[in-house]
Amino acid sequence: MGGGILVIGLGNALRGDDRVGLWVAARVAAAHWPQVTGLPLEAADPMLLLETWAGYERVYVVDAVAGSLPAGTIVRVDLLRRRERQAVVTPATSHGLGLAHAVELGRALHALPRHLILYGIVGREFVYGGSLSPDVEAAARRVLARLRRACRAATGRAEACTNTR
Amino acid sequence: MSGKNRRLTIKVDALARVEGEGALLLRVRAGRVQEVRLTIYEPPRFFEALLRGRQVAEAPDITARICGICPVAYQMSACNAVESLFEMAIPPQIRLLRLLLYYAEWIQSHTLHVIMLHAPDFLGFESVVQMAEAYPEWVQRALQLKKAGNRLLALIGGREIHPINVRIGGFYRVPRQSELHELRDPLRAALDIAIDLTGWVAGFEFPDFEMDYEFVALRHPDDYAILDGGIVSARGLDLPVAAFDEAFSESQVPHSTALHYQIRGRGSYLAGPLARFNLNFAQLSPLARWVAHQAQVVPPVRNPFKSIVVRAVEIVHALERSLELIERYEPPAQPWVDYTVRPGVGHGASEAPRGLLYHRYEVAADGTILDSRIVPPTAQNQKQIEDDLRHLAPTIIGLPKDQATWLCEQAIRNYDPCISCATHFLRLDIEELGERRE
Numbered sequence: 368m369g370g371g372i373l374v375i376g377l378g379n380a381l382r383g384d385d386r387v388g389l390w391v392a393a394r395v396a397a398a399h400w401p402q403v404t405g406l407p408l409e410a411a412d413p414m415l416l417l418e419t420w421a422g423y424e425r426v427y428v429v430d431a432v433a434g435s436l437p438a439g440t441i442v443r444v445d446l447l448r449r450r451e452r453q454a455v456v457t458p459a460t461s462h463g464l465g466l467a468h469a470v471e472l473g474r475a476l477h478a479l480p481r482h483l484i485l486y487g488i489v490g491r492e493f494v495y496g497g498s499l500s501p502d503v504e505a506a507a508r509r510v511l512a513r514l515r516r517a518c519r520a521a522t523g524r525a526e527a528c529t530n531t532r
Numbered sequence: 533m534s535g536k537n538r539r540l541t542i543k544v545d546a547l548a549r550v551e552g553e554g555a556l557l558l559r560v561r562a563g564r565v566q567e568v569r570l571t572i573y574e575p576p577r578f579f580e581a582l583l584r585g586r587q588v589a590e591a592p593d594i595t596a597r598i599c600g601i602c603p604v605a606y607q608m609s610a611c612n613a614v615e616s617l618f619e620m621a622i623p624p625q626i627r628l629l630r631l632l633l634y635y636a637e638w639i640q641s642h643t644l645h646v647i648m649l650h651a652p653d654f655l656g657f658e659s660v661v662q663m664a665e666a667y668p669e670w671v672q673r674a675l676q677l678k679k680a681g682n683r684l685l686a687l688i689g690g691r692e693i694h695p696i697n698v699r700i701g702g703f704y705r706v707p708r709q710s711e712l713h714e715l716r717d718p719l720r721a722a723l724d725i726a727i728d729l730t731g732w733v734a735g736f737e738f739p740d741f742e743m744d745y746e747f748v749a750l751r752h753p754d755d756y757a758i759l760d761g762g763i764v765s766a767r768g769l770d771l772p773v774a775a776f777d778e779a780f781s782e783s784q785v786p787h788s789t790a791l792h793y794q795i796r797g798r799g800s801y802l803a804g805p806l807a808r809f810n811l812n813f814a815q816l817s818p819l820a821r822w823v824a825h826q827a828q829v830v831p832p833v834r835n836p837f838k839s840i841v842v843r844a845v846e847i848v849h850a851l852e853r854s855l856e857l858i859e860r861y862e863p864p865a866q867p868w869v870d871y872t873v874r875p876g877v878g879h880g881a882s883e884a885p886r887g888l889l890y891h892r893y894e895v896a897a898d899g900t901i902l903d904s905r906i907v908p909p910t911a912q913n914q915k916q917i918e919d920d921l922r923h924l925a926p927t928i929i930g931l932p933k934d935q936a937t938w939l940c941e942q943a944i945r946n947y948d949p950c951i952s953c954a955t956h957f958l959r960l961d962i963e964e965l966g967e968r969r970e
Binding site for chain 2 (some may be wrong): 478
């Protein structure tokens with residue numbers, strides 16, 4: 368995997384807009400972009416996240432977020448920047464441990480990728496079942512486009528570096 | 533104020549390092565416990581109602597979604613209930629794969645609890661993140677251990693979280709022998725870690741506290757019971773799973789959305805690793821028994837704080853047995869056995885990482901579920917947890933409040949409670965007021 372790009376989508380497929388991360392990651396996986404892996408993951412278990420992103424140079428996490436901003440708002444967070452991370456990614460649940468713990472644990476164990484970016488999409492409905500709200504799905508498509516550009520730029524840079532050796 | 537006359541109220545609004553949402557209230561006055569409440573306020577999720585009207589073949593997949601940590605337990609208890617009703621004989625190689633799948637879940641779940649959730653209590657850390665700064669090697673080794681469990685679960689279950697490969701009668705797809713053989717080296721490495729882990733946690737300092745529990749677990753004639761068996765207890769219960777209701781009663785308490793359970797006429801009881809260990813020690817794998825002796829943790833173990841050591845021993849057992857089973861595995865000719873639907877009531881149970889998990893389904897002639905009942909271990913242990921806290925009160929009354937609170941939370945985490953699984957029931961009282969006209 369060394370040097371590759373991983374797009375992890377987090378969420379619950381059965382809870383409305385909470386599935387938006389899975390939606391994006393599944394499309395990344397199906398797109399087969401060069402050097403990019405898409406992985407829907409229905410658990411933000413820190414041990415699993417650390418294991419999953421081990422060896423990747425650049426990791427993007429896409430997840431639904433709840434907040435006072437309008438549904439469909441995209442929040443980009445550099446998870447390696449502590450202030451930025453703590454401002455946005457707080458443990459939103461008492462259900463065990465989550466993404467915030469994974470990053471803190473990764474920092475303590477020196478097990479973080481060089482780039483770790485969260486795309487949070489503000490959800491509207493987190494009810495059982497259902498599909499994505501229209502504004503959340505539109506935001507998911509925008510995130511997908513941004514990821515494609517970011518991955519293309521990153522892999523292009525890597526190729527350029529390789530070619531100049 | 534002297535310790536004797538001291539009034540102490542411990543209130544924890546949101547328990548940390550447990551799965552789900554719960555709170556604790558303990559009121560002590562003049563050395564006497566006035567009130568103990570393990571409050572479970574997570575909303576009920578109505579899975580039992582959701583199952584009504586669905587085809588019984590869907591039960592393993594629907595109930596698996598109750599828990600992200602022990603989905604295999606739900607799948608296996610559901611399969612046991614349905615297969616006993618349909619009088620199905622499960623071929624040995626399918627049973628072997630089910631055991632492997634279940635061991636994988638024990639490895640995952642126990643490792644998560646021992647290292648991430650419980651060890652910080654004993655070492656004085658607020659969380660595993662702080663613990664990782666001081667003991668990075670142990671957290672890294674735990675990651676490796678859990679990864680071995682993840683790989684085994686993903687291979688047999690189809691994915692690491694919420695496995696999708698289980699069906700009534702067997703599996704949708706079975707692994708090739710070579711796929712399982714690839715896991716032998718990581719499992720052997722994990723076994724080394726588990727042995728060391730047992731020694732490490734056995735060296736922790738344990739509060740001097742014992743309870744006279746009635747342990748309840750499954751017992752199987754050939755195995756340290758995990759997949760199935762009859763129900764036994766330390767005080768003489770010995771009954772088939774179908775007689776669950778004859779021995780156990782349930783009740784609702786105002787402060788919990790999970791039901792309380794007790795043995796009829798006797799009171800609370802303890803399900804889980806400590807019960808299995810005390811009741812079925814002789815059936816643990818030889819290495820697990822040897823490691824337990826080395827750790828000087830052998831039955832009877834009545835100190836619930838030592839459950840962390842017992843979980844580590846069970847990881848050793850799960851890994852050693854998994855390696856044995858992999859050597860014996862030959863893919864079955866057909867991944868599942870077919871069945872004929874029979875109407876009636878089916879009962880099934882298995883040993884989830886946290887203890888006995890009972891399912892009951894009433895099935896119509898066309899395979900529709902008419903009624904269902906699911907009794908998870910955390911619900912069964914709720915009353916016992918409150919009893920532990922009641923008995924712990926004399927120990928904590930003289931402690932500073934922060935230490936007392938710490939010890940109470942640690943006592944709850946001894947049970948690795950899965951509150952999300954336990955939330956179950958909400959009584960809805962509809963009062964007919966009649967029409968009033970002013």
